[in-house]
């Protein structure tokens with residue numbers, strides 16, 4: 210908790226440059242994976258399944274595996290069911306018979322932070338020690354050239370040791386989706402004489418302190434709505450004591466109705482790429498919701514999934530402050546003044562005890578890292594999302610593609626037809642990073658084309674890819690009765706290319722893919 214004007218960056222420390230860290234030569238490995246978050250761990254797990262002999266070194270700044278879940282607030286749960294999250298080889302929701310015996314529906318289980326950290330610890334402990342080595346509390350410096358493309362170096366965060374390793378196959382950059390949570394990001398504007406709390410601090414403060422304070426919640430994403438629910442439900446704060454700064458209203462997926470992002474992609478395609486029309490259809494079906502969509506139509510679609518009970522609680526807060534972005538917060542005895550940009554009037558808050566600002570305005574997973582090629586070179590792979598969230602399935606699919614590349618079983622000839630490239634990396638470079646809810650219709654439809662590219666390149670027979678997805682718990686296709694509909698959706702995209710304003714190059718690619726996807730018609 211901070212009562213502060215000091216907004217120094219308090220991010221995880223960069224390894225100090227010390228003159229003579231002890232050098233440790235680790236010899237060689239096949240893959241050096243940077244990051245031990247959800248994306249990297251899903252990648253490594255599938256890599257170990259696909260390449261039984263490969264040796265992997267994993268490096269992370271954190272002391273334990275789990276990435277952003279290590280820093281997240283205690284009361285966070287997955288927004289969507291655990292059944293599609295984690296790694297391929299281990300269920301996150303637990304053993305189904307045991308859950309059912311306890312009257313719990315496995316497909317409704319949503320893991321807590323504690324469960325996620327325990328799960329990732331068990332996953333890592335279960336991998337063969339002679340194949341995977343972990344280096345926690347270590348940092349890899351992407352800006353530093355060491356031994357060409359092959360010899361890499363990373364440093365213990367306390368600066369005591371520097372490790373070098375020769376990488377036989379690829380460096381895997383698993384930090385592109387690095388998620389920044391409020392406890393890692395100071396507020397980006399001046400704050401004086403006001404208590405600033407992160408969601409983690411709310412838990413630490415407990416009921417007694419919270420009871421007497423007025424709260425100003427900043428941020429309307431998943432963290433913001435979680436904090437509102439925690440204040441009202443767990444800390445029993447009256448909604449009258451909460452003000453909520455919502456600079457942009459966001460569309461959220463409704464937990465009871467939504468199956469995931471594929472529904473948005475499908476609705477967008479059905480609406481010929483017209484976002485507003487697609488969102489209207491989803492709103493009418495109760496698949497997307499907003500705080501007050503009739504009077505304040507959301508402008509953004511974020512990753513949040515919200516339950517009906519949570520939305521009902523959130524709507525109890527009446528003081529929703531829609532005045533744009535906050536530029537300054539100044540406190541004084543028993544009061545606070547909040548200033549906004551665009552000449553909006555300031556907000557005055559009064560409380561005998563004082564006002565607490567709950568900081569929920571970190572960028573989360575929305576960073577600028579998506580303009581990075583995935584199959585960047587024959588020595589580096591960048592783990593970016595290729596299809597709809599969760600990120601875990603994308604990472605597993607990339608591990609399959611990378612393994613097929615290494616085994617020489619990719620459909621290189623089709624890759625050549627598709628891209629003109631003569632190398633596997635050249636053909637694979639056609640896969641792009643996908644940012645969910647970008648706001649650009651052509652980008653929002655990318656997952657359909659990318660899924661077709663993945664199926665087409667993985668093997669000469671696209672049914673092999675489908676079989677792999679069906680066998681992978683991270684894929685929606687593992688849910689019995691789910692249809693891929695890739696041929697049908699792609700055919701729709703080809704037919705609607707004018708309305709969708711598909712570029713001539715992409716239209717050509719989609720036509721070529723459609724021919725290959727014919728094998729999956731009706732599946």
Ligand SMILES: Cc1cc2nc3c(=O)[nH]c(=O)nc-3n(C[C@H](O)[C@H](O)[C@H](O)COP(=O)(O)OP(=O)(O)OC[C@H]3O[C@@H](n4cnc5c(N)ncnc54)[C@H](O)[C@@H]3O)c2cc1C
Pocket residue numbers: 243244245246247248249268269270271275276277278281285286287288289347348349350351383384385386387388389390431432573574598599600
């Ligand atoms: C509150 C919240 C709830 C969420 N809920 C969901 C959900 O329900 N479902 C969902 O699909 N997604 C959810 N997300 C999105 C979440 O970002 C992803 O699910 C996933 O955790 C991201 O994993 P990642 O591996 O890409 O990034 P991270 O988890 O951030 O992992 C990146 C790792 O890289 C390490 N690292 C970074 N730089 C270096 C370096 N130079 N050297 C060494 N290590 C380095 C970091 O220490 C970190 O451990 C949520 C996000 C938030 C903030």
